[in-house]
Amino acid sequence: MFPVPAAPGVLRALELATAVVATVPASLALGWPVLTLVAEAVGRGGAEISLRRLAAWLARRMPGAVVLAVGLAFPPFLLGIVLYGEAVLSAAVQMAWLWLAVIPLLFLGTGSAFWVALRRRGAEPSTLRPFLPDVIESYILAFRRRGIERAGAALTVLCVGSLFAVGFVRVSHDVLVARPDLWGPGAGVPDGLGLPLRDPQLLPQLLYSLLGALALSGFAVAWHGADREAAGESAYGRSALRFGVLWFAISTGLELLSAVWLVLSLPAPVGPAILAGGGGSLLWTALGAAVAAVLLTIVAAAAEEPRQYILGAAVALVVLLVAEAAVRQRIRDTVLAGVPELALHAGLLQPGFMTLFIAVAALGGGIAGYMLWATSGPRRAF
Amino acid sequence: MIPWLGNEFPRDIVGYLFALACYFTAGASLLVVVLEHRAQREGNQFLLTFLQDWSRFFLLMATVLGLVLAAGAWLVAAVTEPAVVFPLARILFWVWGILWVFAGLGLSAVLLHYSGWGAVAPGHHLVVGWVAAGSAWACLFVVNGILAFLLDPGSWLKTGRLLDGFFNATFNPSLLVQVGLALGIGGLFTLVAGAESDPPRLRSILVRTSAWFALAGFTLMPVGEAWQAAVMPPAAREALFGGAGPGAGVFAAGIALAVLIVAILATGPLVRTAVTPRPLALLLLVLGLAAAGVSGWTRTAARAPWVIAGYLQVNGIGPREARAACENGFLRRTRYARARVSSDPSAGEELFRFQCASCHTTTGVRGLRQIVRGWDVETIDHQIGRLEKLRGLMPPFAGTEAERRALARWLASPPPGKRGKG
Numbered sequence: 001m002f003p004v005p006a007a008p009g010v011l012r013a014l015e016l017a018t019a020v021v022a023t024v025p026a027s028l029a030l031g032w033p034v035l036t037l038v039a040e041a042v043g044r045g046g047a048e049i050s051l052r053r054l055a056a057w058l059a060r061r062m063p064g065a066v067v068l069a070v071g072l073a074f075p076p077f078l079l080g081i082v083l084y085g086e087a088v089l090s091a092a093v094q095m096a097w098l099w100l101a102v103i104p105l106l107f108l109g110t111g112s113a114f115w116v117a118l119r120r121r122g123a124e125p126s127t128l129r130p131f132l133p134d135v136i137e138s139y140i141l142a143f144r145r146r147g148i149e150r151a152g153a154a155l156t157v158l159c160v161g162s163l164f165a166v167g168f169v170r171v172s173h174d175v176l177v178a179r180p181d182l183w184g185p186g187a188g189v190p191d192g193l194g195l196p197l198r199d200p201q202l203l204p205q206l207l208y209s210l211l212g213a214l215a216l217s218g219f220a221v222a223w224h225g226a227d228r229e230a231a232g233e234s235a236y237g238r239s240a241l242r243f244g245v246l247w248f249a250i251s252t253g254l255e256l257l258s259a260v261w262l263v264l265s266l267p268a269p270v271g272p273a274i275l276a277g278g279g280g281s282l283l284w285t286a287l288g289a290a291v292a293a294v295l296l297t298i299v300a301a302a303a304e305e306p307r308q309y310i311l312g313a314a315v316a317l318v319v320l321l322v323a324e325a326a327v328r329q330r331i332r333d334t335v336l337a338g339v340p341e342l343a344l345h346a347g348l349l350q351p352g353f354m355t356l357f358i359a360v361a362a363l364g365g366g367i368a369g370y371m372l373w374a375t376s377g378p379r380r381a382f
Numbered sequence: 383m384i385p386w387l388g389n390e391f392p393r394d395i396v397g398y399l400f401a402l403a404c405y406f407t408a409g410a411s412l413l414v415v416v417l418e419h420r421a422q423r424e425g426n427q428f429l430l431t432f433l434q435d436w437s438r439f440f441l442l443m444a445t446v447l448g449l450v451l452a453a454g455a456w457l458v459a460a461v462t463e464p465a466v467v468f469p470l471a472r473i474l475f476w477v478w479g480i481l482w483v484f485a486g487l488g489l490s491a492v493l494l495h496y497s498g499w500g501a502v503a504p505g506h507h508l509v510v511g512w513v514a515a516g517s518a519w520a521c522l523f524v525v526n527g528i529l530a531f532l533l534d535p536g537s538w539l540k541t542g543r544l545l546d547g548f549f550n551a552t553f554n555p556s557l558l559v560q561v562g563l564a565l566g567i568g569g570l571f572t573l574v575a576g577a578e579s580d581p582p583r584l585r586s587i588l589v590r591t592s593a594w595f596a597l598a599g600f601t602l603m604p605v606g607e608a609w610q611a612a613v614m615p616p617a618a619r620e621a622l623f624g625g626a627g628p629g630a631g632v633f634a635a636g637i638a639l640a641v642l643i644v645a646i647l648a649t650g651p652l653v654r655t656a657v658t659p660r661p662l663a664l665l666l667l668v669l670g671l672a673a674a675g676v677s678g679w680t681r682t683a684a685r686a687p688w689v690i691a692g693y694l695q696v697n698g699i700g701p702r703e704a705r706a707a708c709e710n711g712f713l714r715r716t717r718y719a720r721a722r723v724s725s726d727p728s729a730g731e732e733l734f735r736f737q738c739a740s741c742h743t744t745t746g747v748r749g750l751r752q753i754v755r756g757w758d759v760e761t762i763d764h765q766i767g768r769l770e771k772l773r774g775l776m777p778p779f780a781g782t783e784a785e786r787r788a789l790a791r792w793l794a795s796p797p798p799g800k801r802g803k804g
Contacts, residue, residue, distance in 0.1 A: 002468065003542065005475035064493055067445050070453055071486050077456070078478055081471040089464035090718075096461040103396070103454040110446045118438065185717045189735070192461075352544030353476035357483070364483040367513055368490055374506035375494045 003350035004082070011083055012329065018075035019325045020318075024216060025068035030167055031217025032058050032065055033113070033160040035247060040153060050239035054221070059152060062113040062159065070106060084332070084342055090183040091176040094194035098169045105169075109162035112155045164210075171209055175201050178335040204262040211255035218247025219317065222297055226306040245301040249294050256290060266331065273334050279327055286323035292316040386746030389462035389739060394682075396454045398675055402567065403448035405560075405674060407488070408522045409568015410440055411515035413595055417587070418511055422504050428584040434499040436575055441496045444518075445489060452485070463740055465698025466689050473690075474528060477544070481524045488517030522564055526557045533685050534615050539692055551613040556681075558606030563674050566599025566643070570667040573651060577663040586655040593651040593658075596666070600640040600647075600673065607636060607677065614684060615691065621775060622684040629683050636676035643669050686775040695777040697740045704780040712736070712781035724784035730792020733785055737777075745797060754793050763790035 005011070036058040043051030080088045092099050175196045176182055182196060196202055222244030229237025263271060263283070275283075293316035300309035336342055414433055421429035459467045471478070491514035498507050530553040531538070538547030569592045576588025611619065611633070622629040643666055651658040651666075687695050694700050699707070706715065713719045713729060716736055721729040734742075734750070742748045754762050766786050770778040779786055 002472045005472060063445070067449060067489055067493065070449050071482075071489060074453070074456075074482055075479070078471055078475070078482075081460075081468060082475055085468040085471065089460055089468060092460045093464055099457060099461050100392075102457055103450065106450045106453060107446065110450055114442060114446060189720065350473070350542050350544070351476070352473075353480065357476040357479045360480045360483050364487045367487060371491060371494050371510050371513060375498050375502045375510060 001348055003348045005349075006351050006354060007349065008083075011079060015076055015079040015083060016322070016325050016329055018072070018079060019328070020321045022069070022072040022076050023212075023321055023325070025065050025072055026167075027213035027216035028065040028220055029062070029069035029109075029113075030160075030163050030210070030213040031215075032062055032220075033156045033163070034214060035217050035221060035243075036062070036156050037153060037160070039243065040156075050236045051243065053236060054240050054243065057224070058221070059156065060117045062156075063110070063117045066110050066113045066159075066163070070110065084177065084336060086342060087177045087180065087183070087336055087339065088173075091173055091179075094176060094183045094187065094190045094192075095169070095172060096190065096192035098172065098193070098195065102166050102169055105162045105166050109159050109166065112159040112162065116152045116155045116159070167209060167213075168206065171205050172196060172202065175199050175205055178332060180336065180339055184339075200265040201262065204258050204265050207258040208255060208262050211251045211258055215248050215251035215255055216317075218244045218249075218251060219293075219297065219313070220244070222248055222300065223310050223314070226300060226310045230305075230307050241306055242301050245297045248297055252290055252294050256287065259286075267335070270331060270334050274327070274330055277330065277334075279330050282323045282327050282330070286320050286327065289316045289320035289323065293320065386743060388741070388743040388747045390741045391747050393455075393458050393462055396451060396458050398678055400448070400451035400455050401678055402671065402674060403443060403451055404518075404522060404525065405564045405567040406571055407440075407444045407448055407492075407568075408515075408518040408564035409566065409595065409599065410443075410571055411488075411492075411511070411518045411568070412565075413568055413572050413592060414440060415508065415511040415515050417591060418508055420587075422508065426584075426587075428581060429587060432576070432579060432584060432588065436572070437492075437496050437499070439575070441492055444492045449485075449489060463696070463698065466694065466696070466740075469694055469698075470689070473544075474531075477524060477528060477548075481521060481528075484517045484520040484524065488514055488521065491517060519564075522560050523557070526560045527553065529681060530556050532688075532690050533618060533681070535690055535693060552610055555606045555609035555613060558602050559610060559677060560606075562599045562601070562603030562606055562640075563677060564599065565595050566603060566640075566670050567674060569593065569595030569597075569599060570643075570663070570670045573658070574660065574663040574667050577651075577658045577660045582656055585658075589651050589655040589658050593647050593655075596670070597644055597647045597652065600643045600670070603673065603677065604637045604640040607633070607680070611684075618684040618691065621686050622680060625772075625775075627683070627775060629680065632676055632683070633680050636673055636680060639669055639673040639676065643673065683775065687770070687777040697737050697777055699737070699777065699780050704778065707780040708782065710782075712785055724782065724788040729785065729788040730790075730795075733781065733789040734792065737780060737789075741776075750793055751797060757794065759787070759790050759794045762793050763787050766790055 006014075036055050039051040039058065040055035043049060043053075043055060172195050176194070176199075178201070179196055179199060181187070182194060183190075187194075222241050225237045225239070225241030225244055227237070228240060231237070266274070274280075293313040296309045296313035296316065300306035300313065303309055414437060417429060418433055420426070421433065456467075491510050494502075495507065495510045495514050498510060502510070527548045530550055531544070531547045533556075534550045534552050535547035536550045538544060572592035573589060573596060576585060576592055579585045579588055611622070614622075622633065646662070646666060646669075650662060685691060689696055692701070695704075703715070711724070713724065713726075713732060714722050716732075719732045719736065720726075721732045723729065726732075734744070738750060742750045744751050754765075757765075763786055765772065766779050766789060769776040779789070781789075
């Protein structure tokens with residue numbers, strides 16, 4: 001039996017918190033490229049020039065979202081191994097080929113996001129030249145247009161496709177973890193392609209995640225629009241605000257429907273157990289927060305001072321994300337309750353370097369705050 | 383198990399590339415801020431323009447390569463050696479957390495530094511650059527502690543206090559190796575970029591500074607390697623230099639590569655800064671990358687067959703489990719084994735899967751059936767019984783005599799596709 005780095009309650013709380021934090025950039029990384037393509041397509045007709053500007057704004061922020069998504073995915077992944085090691089790792093081994101495919105997919109997703117953002121006007125000599133063939137180097141660096149243009153759109157499609165495939169692997173893994181019959185001792189020798197394609201949770205879970213990503217991305221655009229409007233750019237700000245609210249409201253509405261489908265698809269003993277164990281109040285909280293967030297953003301789209309409503313909706317969204325993560329954790333705990341090897345033995349507690357971690361995290365937070373302050377203000381993204 | 387390639391090869395490739403990204407990020411980030419400081423002080427616009435452009439490459443290396451490979455290293459390890467990843471995640475949990483904080487801070491600083499050129503006040507911009515460099519070096523410091531702990535966990539085995547195993551005798555020499563490689567790799571990459579830059583005054587600054595970085599790095603690296611070899615536990619030294627393995631030769635090759643790089647730098651770029659051809663800089667870079675690869679190989683070889691020396695072997699079996707398996711059988715203790723007794727037809731294959739597949743394939747890279755081709759069951763059985771004495775790199779077989787014989791029979795039998803063909 002291996003040592004445990006902290007009390008089980010602390011580890012569970014950390015997993016919940018880090019899962020909530022990781023959801024935001026992961027959603028933006030998946031949703032922003034989609035919104036970029038739509039904004040560019042709608043704006044290209046000429047009727048909505050503001051949307052082309054929005055597309056360019058989104059394109060330049062895609063790399064940051066992807067980097068944050070990959071970086072912030074690590075803590076919940078590590079905590080998942082510590083808390084549910086046998087389940088998480090055995091499920092990964094069952095689908096090893098798809099799991100490994102995430103690496104090239106991440107290269108494609110991150111690379112194409114940077115590619116779109118770093119294309120710029122003016123073919124000046126570049127230090128990249130010694131390391132890349134001329135044609136690739138000049139393509140990356142030679143042009144930056146006002147919109148993302150056709151080549152940028154193709155790269156954005158590549159980015160969306162890659163990140164969606166990563167999302168598919170991740171959701172499949174989550175579903176597989178909750179199926180000990182497919183990865184446990186009786187499951188046989190893994191062939192690396194063990195996807196839970198027939199599991200009734202897979203489709204609603206996929207749909208739920210995708211719609212959630214679009215909703216959060218739409219909300220972030222609405223926030224940006226409200227911010228720009230307050231800064232005096234009323235035409236662009238209002239256009240971005242409405243675009244964002246539209247995506248947020250429709251995606252959230254559909255997401256609620258997929259959530260119902262997801263709850264109904266849970267295995268027979270799990271659904272009632274969740275509802276009986278306090279999960280019901282969490283689900284109602286999530287529903288209330290989602291409805292409040294949608295209503296507040298709709299009001300914001302019509303209001304003269306939209307920022308306060310957007311801020312209120314953000315608070316409701318945080319409540320929604322925490323409730324969602326708590327329900328997910330309860331479902332997993334209920335499903336895996338029968339696997340004795342997953343029990344954490346508090347007697348083996350060895351919190352080596354926990355105090356140092358807290359100190360380093362506090363210091364890091366302070367330095368990050370300074371950097372944001374020092375570099376805030378008008379600044380080009382890339 | 384990954385067919386033909388096996389589990390170890392993909393792990394090594396991803397690990398090597400990730401290590402290169404780390405070395406580059408640490409070394410080049412320091413070079414960037416040192417040069418930026420100089421450019422601001424002298425008002426050197428050419429140098430500032432070069433650095434702005436160079437930081438784009440730096441950004442791509444740190445994010446697209448470094449970050450994705452960091453994720454990739456975990457993803458590969460999770461499916462190729464799950465029995466090792468689980469204990470490493472638990473034992474070093476807070477250390478991974480500290481590493482993650484520094485990495486996150488560094489990546490944020492790199493993004494802000496790149497996007498802040500010409501837009502953020504020069505003083506603040508330089509500080510953000512220093513944060514990027516400081517974070518990269520802090521990551522290297524923590525990674526070095528992990529590597530030192532794995533090689534020699536010291537009294538942690540008894541006390542369970544991580545601090546007892548972290549700063550052991552190999553920590554400082556290993557740190558010297560890491561610092562050397564970071565300075566060296568960072569310097570050589572920048573040398574390639576600056577070798578043909580214009581105007582000549584800019585080229586001279588870039589070539590001289592990057593060459594000094596690389597020279598310092600590849601001077602420190604062999605010193606650290608030799609020091610580390612002198613203070614590492616006797617078992618590790620035996621694993622690296624003893625027996626008929628290539629360890630001693632590879633170790634010497636690493637030292638020779640470093641000496642060669644230093645000699646070329648001292649007679650070329652450092653004395654003729656204006657005429658350093660890019661092919662020469664590229665050659666130096668290739669030599670430097672090879673030296674980094676050799677250094678990583680020797681460190682792994684010195685640890686073999688352990689992941690955490692004295693605690694956990696590469697196949698995920700610890701000494702206590704090995705003893706119990708020898709007394710009561712391995713298969714009956716292994717939850718995921720299809721066979722529970724040695725007389726089961728699939729017992730040999732299952733024993734291979736759990737005890738050998740972390741490093742071997744059947745007929746591909748390090749293919750065991752190829753190695754034992756032509757041997758009879760008796761010979762194979764005899765060799766399996768003394769694995770740890772063969773080259774010092776392999777864990778001993780953990781199981782009963784009947785299980786050992788089942789594995790020998792399976793290895794001596796033809797692969798499934800060739801059965802029945804005589």
